[in-house]
Amino acid sequence: MQIDILPRWLRRTMALGVLTVAVSGCSGADGAAEPAADAAPVDITGAGATFPYPLYSRWFEEYNRRHPDVRINYQAIGSGGGIRQVQNGTVFFGATDGPMTDEQLAASPEPLLHLPTVIGSVVPAYNLPEVTERLNFTGPLLADIFLGRVTRWNDRAIAAVNPGVALPDRDITVVHRSDGSGTTFVWVDYLSKVSPAWKEQVGVGTSVKWPVGIGGKGNDGVAGLVKQTAGAIGYMEPAYARQNGIPFGAVQNAAGRFVASSIESVTAAADGAAATIPDDFRVSITNPPGDAAYPIASFTWLLIRERPDDVRQSAALVEFVRWALTEGQRFAPELGYSPLPASVVERELAALERVRVR
Numbered sequence: 001m002q003i004d005i006l007p008r009w010l011r012r013t014m015a016l017g018v019l020t021v022a023v024s025g026c027s028g029a030d031g032a033a034e035p036a037a038d039a040a041p042v043d044i045t046g047a048g049a050t051f052p053y054p055l056y057s058r059w060f061e062e063y064n065r066r067h068p069d070v071r072i073n074y075q076a077i078g079s080g081g082g083i084r085q086v087q088n089g090t091v092f093f094g095a096t097d098g099p100m101t102d103e104q105l106a107a108s109p110e111p112l113l114h115l116p117t118v119i120g121s122v123v124p125a126y127n128l129p130e131v132t133e134r135l136n137f138t139g140p141l142l143a144d145i146f147l148g149r150v151t152r153w154n155d156r157a158i159a160a161v162n163p164g165v166a167l168p169d170r171d172i173t174v175v176h177r178s179d180g181s182g183t184t185f186v187w188v189d190y191l192s193k194v195s196p197a198w199k200e201q202v203g204v205g206t207s208v209k210w211p212v213g214i215g216g217k218g219n220d221g222v223a224g225l226v227k228q229t230a231g232a233i234g235y236m237e238p239a240y241a242r243q244n245g246i247p248f249g250a251v252q253n254a255a256g257r258f259v260a261s262s263i264e265s266v267t268a269a270a271d272g273a274a275a276t277i278p279d280d281f282r283v284s285i286t287n288p289p290g291d292a293a294y295p296i297a298s299f300t301w302l303l304i305r306e307r308p309d310d311v312r313q314s315a316a317l318v319e320f321v322r323w324a325l326t327e328g329q330r331f332a333p334e335l336g337y338s339p340l341p342a343s344v345v346e347r348e349l350a351a352l353e354r355v356r357v358r
Helices: 008-014 053-068 079-088 101-105 141-149 156-160 181-193 196-201 217-229 236-245 264-270 311-325 327-331 344-354
Strands: 018-022 042-048 069-078 094-095 111-120 122-128 173-179 215-216 232-235 251-252 297-305
Touching: 042 079, 042 311, 053 069, 053 111, 053 311, 053 327, 069 311, 079 094, 079 101, 111 264, 111 311, 111 344, 122 141, 122 217, 122 236, 141 156, 141 173, 141 181, 141 196, 141 251, 173 181, 173 217, 181 196, 181 232, 181 297, 215 217, 217 232, 217 236, 217 327, 232 236, 264 297, 297 311, 311 327, 311 344
Parallel strands: 042 069, 042 094, 173 215, 173 232
Antiparallel strands: 018 069, 094 297, 111 297, 122 232
């Protein structure tokens, strides 16, 4: 993904993990808002995924310029927390990188709409001061590292896919998420597809029982632990790796090619998915076919209550989501995300009509 330096405002908000913005009704000629004289503020709270947080932060900032009468407070607490809080009614909307299960949906007190907002990726990021080349990983190798089967950086399995690289004789420290996380879901969903041992011993979920390693809360927590621990490897959204100056590896895809995460390779992963996306938008696109596809890519979703009691909040949120799915998509590439296919956006805008706004 093509970003090298994150703006100062984004570094601050990513570090805090919480963003509150006042976000109005109509905009002026320059796209900035003209505040409505008698409009009372609308307060909306949301919580969930850290994976899309850099982009959500940018969206809230940009929407603020256009709509200062709507206040959105979003807490990046992880997908598991976002699901629980929207189910419990403690937030107005949730966000997740792993779609809710049938059981979770059945346990929710009201219907929840899954709406993909953007396409992102998860990367294996590592701290090896001695190595300057980008490392290659296969899916089974990553599974064996996170299963605790490969424990040294100069293991022959790592050397085999990195010919000519002087690998250090150093212990591997595995870093994983300690909280319920959609980033975890994407990571282990991929590992389960490429490693029978992982599927049998660990499986898939926003939280799993980790065989080895230490835990960090949020993408920023994992990035912090990897950055301060020589020999560490963890998984995170690329923006967090870049913000912290942590290198990340290329991963062998289903076509046998080693591909690093980029706008183009993540878009390639989503190519063709539009025709197979179900009506509820819950779909996995990890380990897709295609020579250019990065294999650990995923949609990330907003969880919208279809029948909320507060229709004023609902109307304001729906208008924000319309903007994010259309105009807001242009901000995705500069932060390392891939925009949604137009055909998916069209279906989502139609699905938004199910949300009660009056």
